[in-house]
Amino acid sequence: MLAALPLLSAVLAATPGVEAAPSPPDCEAAPQPLVLSAELSAPPVLCLSPEVATNLLFDTPLAPGAVEVQATEQELRLAQGPGVVALVPSVRLLPGEWRKLTVRFGDGAAPAVATVLLYVHPARAARQVEVQRKPRTVESYQREVAEQEEQVRQCQEENAQLRASQGKPEGLRGLVSVGLMGGDLGGIASENLSYPSQRYTVRKGSALDAKRVWSYRSRIRVAVELKLQLLSGVQPWVAEGATLVDAHGREVPVLPLWQAAPIALGWSQSVVVEAEASPKDAQGTYTLKLWEAGGARSVTVEGVVFPPAPGSTAH
Numbered sequence: 001m002l003a004a005l006p007l008l009s010a011v012l013a014a015t016p017g018v019e020a021a022p023s024p025p026d027c028e029a030a031p032q033p034l035v036l037s038a039e040l041s042a043p044p045v046l047c048l049s050p051e052v053a054t055n056l057l058f059d060t061p062l063a064p065g066a067v068e069v070q071a072t073e074q075e076l077r078l079a080q081g082p083g084v085v086a087l088v089p090s091v092r093l094l095p096g097e098w099r100k101l102t103v104r105f106g107d108g109a110a111p112a113v114a115t116v117l118l119y120v121h122p123a124r125a126a127r128q129v130e131v132q133r134k135p136r137t138v139e140s141y142q143r144e145v146a147e148q149e150e151q152v153r154q155c156q157e158e159n160a161q162l163r164a165s166q167g168k169p170e171g172l173r174g175l176v177s178v179g180l181m182g183g184d185l186g187g188i189a190s191e192n193l194s195y196p197s198q199r200y201t202v203r204k205g206s207a208l209d210a211k212r213v214w215s216y217r218s219r220i221r222v223a224v225e226l227k228l229q230l231l232s233g234v235q236p237w238v239a240e241g242a243t244l245v246d247a248h249g250r251e252v253p254v255l256p257l258w259q260a261a262p263i264a265l266g267w268s269q270s271v272v273v274e275a276e277a278s279p280k281d282a283q284g285t286y287t288l289k290l291w292e293a294g295g296a297r298s299v300t301v302e303g304v305v306f307p308p309a310p311g312s313t314a315h
Contacts, residue, residue, distance in 0.1 A: 024096070025119055031126035036103070036114040037134035043115040046101070048076075048089045049125035056085040060133045063106050069118070070100045087118075095122040109135035188218045189307040200303040207231060207297035211268055215306045222275055222282045222306045226290075228299060229268040236262035240293045242273045244304075247285050252277070257290075279309030 027047035034044045034056070048054055060083075067080050075093050079086040093099070099118040105111070114133070193199045193213040200213050212227035224244075230237050239259050244252040258272040273288060285305055291298035 022117065027119070027121040027124035027126075031129045033130040033132050034116060035132050035134060036111060036116075038110040038136055039134075043100075043117050045117045045119055046129065047121045047124055047126050048087060048093070048118050049121050049123055050089050050091045050093055050095075052089070052125040052127070054087045054126050055128045056087070056131050057128065058083045058085070058103075058131045058133070060105060060107075060135070062103070066104050066106070068102045068104075070102075071118075075099075089120060093120045095120050105133070105135075107135070111135075188216055189309070190217075191215045191305070191307040193304065199305065200301050203300035203302060206299040207233065208237065208263070208299040210299065210301050213301060213304065215304060217277070217279075217282070217306050217309055219309075220276060220278065222277045224273045224288055224301075224304055226271050226273075226288075226301065227268050228263055228271055228290075230263045230265050233265060233297065236264045237292050237297055238262045239271050239290045242288065242290045244273065244275055245287050245289075252282065252286075277306075282306045 022042070022045065025045045025047060031047070034046065036044070046054070046056075062080060062082060062085070064080070067078065067085050069076055069078050069087070071089075071093070075090055076099065077086075077088045077090070087101075097120045099120075101116040101118055103114045103116070105114070111133075191214065193215060194211075200210065202208075202210050208228045208230055210226050211229050214225045216223040216225070228237075239257050242254050242257055244254055246252070252275045255274045255276070258274075260269045260271075263269045271290065273290070275282070283306075285303055287300065287302045288304050289298060289300045
C-alpha cells in the first residue's frame with residue numbers, strides 16, 4: 001500500500017472536487033453510518049477493497065441515476081436501486097487510491113448534492129453501511145439567516161452604545177452628561193422607605209426579605225434600591241426579572257436590572273430596579289416583584305413610593 005501512496009496526488013488532481021489528499025482512514029474499525037448534511041466541513045470517507053462488494057443503504061429515496069462515481073466501469077461497477085447502492089471495485093483500483101462518489105437528491109432540501117470519498121484498502125472494506133441524510137429546508141436556512149441578521153443588528157447597536165458611552169465622564173459628571181441632573185428640575189431626589197418608620201411590607205411567602213429599601217427620582221427616571229437577604233435555600237439567588245405595578249394594576253416597563261452579587265444564605269446584597277418616568281409619572285403606591293431564573297424563588301415588596309421630582313414640593 002505504501003508504494004501506491006505516491007500516486008495519490010495524481011489521482012486526486014484528476015478527480016474534480018477533491019483538492020487535497022486527506023489522511024488514510026482507519027479501515028480496521030467497524031464501519032459507522034455515513035452522515036450527509038449541509039454543515040459538514042469535509043466529506044465522509046468509505047473504505048473499499050478490490051473484488052469486495054460494498055452496499056450503501058440510504059434512508060432517503062434515490063431517483064434513477066442519482067449516484068455517480070468518478071471511476072471507469074473497468075475500475076468499479078455500480079448498481080443503484082431506490083434506496084440501495086452496490087459498489088464492486090476491481091483489481092484495477094490499487095490500494096491507497098482515492099475516488100469520489102456523488103449523490104444528487106431531488107426533494108428540494110439541503111444538501112441537494114453530497115459527496116463521499118472512496119479509499120481503496122488492500123483487504124478491509126465496509127460490507128454494508130447505512131447512509132443517513134440530515135436534510136434542511138430552504139425555510140430553515142432563511143430563518144437562520146434572519147436570526148443571524150438580528151443578532152448582528154443587536155451587536156451593532158450595543159457596540160454603538162458602548163462607543164457613545166466611552167466619551168462620557170463618570171460620577172456626578174456622568175449624570176449631568178446624560179441629562180439626569182441640572183436645569184429647573186435639579187438633580188436626583190431620594191427617599192429612605194425604611195426610616196424613620198418602615199413604609200413598605202414584604203409579602204408573606206417571599207423567598208427573600210427586604211432589609212432596606214430606597215427610592216430615587218431624576219428628571220426622566222425612577223429607581224428602587226433593595227437590600228435583599230435570602231431566607232432559605234443553598235443555591236445563591238440572582239434576580240432575572242422584575243415588575244413594577246401601580247395601585248390600579250398598570251405595569252411600568254423596567255430597564256435591565258443591576259445586582260451587586262449573587263445573594264447567598266446569610267448575606268445581603270443590593271438590587272436596583274430602574275424605569276423611565278417623567279416628573280408627572282410614578283405617583284402613588286407601587287408593588288415591586290423580583291424573581292430568579294425559572295421563577296421558583298421571588299420576593300414581593302408592597303408600599304413602594306417615589307420622592308417628588310427634584311425642585312418640586314408636592315408628593
